Amino acid sequence: SQTIHQWPATLVQPVGSPLSLECTVEGTSNPNLYWYRQAAGRGLQLLFYSVGIGQISSEVPQNLSASRPQDRQFILSSKKLLLSDSGFYLCAWSSWVYGYTFGSGTRLTVV
Amino acid sequence: GENVEQHPSTLSVQEGDSAVIKCTYSDSASNYFPWYKQELGKRPQLIIDIRSNVGEKKDQRIAVTLNKTAKHFSLHITETQPEDSAVYFCAASKGNDMRFGAGTRLTVKP
Numbered sequence: 332s333q334t335i336h337q338w339p340a341t342l343v344q345p346v347g348s349p350l351s352l353e354c355t356v357e358g359t360s361n362p363n364l365y366w367y368r369q370a371a372g373r374g375l376q377l378l379f380y381s382v383g384i385g386q387i388s389s390e391v392p393q394n395l396s397a398s399r400p401q402d403r404q405f406i407l408s409s410k411k412l413l414l415s416d417s418g419f420y421l422c423a424w425s426s427w428v429y430g431y432t433f434g435s436g437t438r439l440t441v442v
Numbered sequence: 443g444e445n446v447e448q449h450p451s452t453l454s455v456q457e458g459d460s461a462v463i464k465c466t467y468s469d470s471a472s473n474y475f476p477w478y479k480q481e482l483g484k485r486p487q488l489i490i491d492i493r494s495n496v497g498e499k500k501d502q503r504i505a506v507t508l509n510k511t512a513k514h515f516s517l518h519i520t521e522t523q524p525e526d527s528a529v530y531f532c533a534a535s536k537g538n539d540m541r542f543g544a545g546t547r548l549t550v551k552p
Binding site: 363365376377380388421425431433434438 | 539542
């Protein structure tokens with residue numbers, strides 16, 4: 332069966348520090364992978380999506396970046412965090428058969 | 443790009459009543475419309491979805507309708523229970539691109 336792992340679950344980082352969130356998928360090959368952000372009490376904003384290794388599409392200009400070094404690995408990064416980067420970050424994968432499945436999320440607080 | 447509007451933002455119903463959440467989308471090429479339920483601090487979970495070649499789909503107390511001409515779709519929950527209380531998100535997708543509505547906070551009062 333397909334599973335998606337996302338870590339860490341919570342993270343508190345100071346302003347200006349770097350960020351690395353990791354997401355891996357098991358049980359499928361060549362998945363479409365996504366990073367979403369959910370600000371407190373708000374909807375889900377698409378940040379990045381990837382249809383293959385090294386292929387990243389960015390939806391919003393920001394100080395975040397994404398990379399896909401392996402087929403089933405998707406990484407969200409920042410060189411210097413801002414207060415406005417605080418939120419709930421969700422990784423997801425999709426297929427025609429299964430639709431979208433979300434990871435358990437990372438709650439990031441920038442202080 | 444696709445723009446998804448969702449209403450209402452909050453909805454409070456009495457246990458046993460029905461709840462209806464409505465969404466509109468802008469891109470006529472969108473062909474997949476899932477609904478997600480998100481409990482506090484947890485990941486969104488798919489509860490029902492519909493594709494553009496279907497007008498209505500039902501799963502026990504949950505149903506979704508799609509009007510492609512008007513570009514709107516709705517979630518209907520009947521015989522609501524307190525455990526239905528959560529935030530519900532609609533979404534519209536074409537290909538690799540899925541956009542979400544802003545969410546509806548549903549409260550079911552016992």
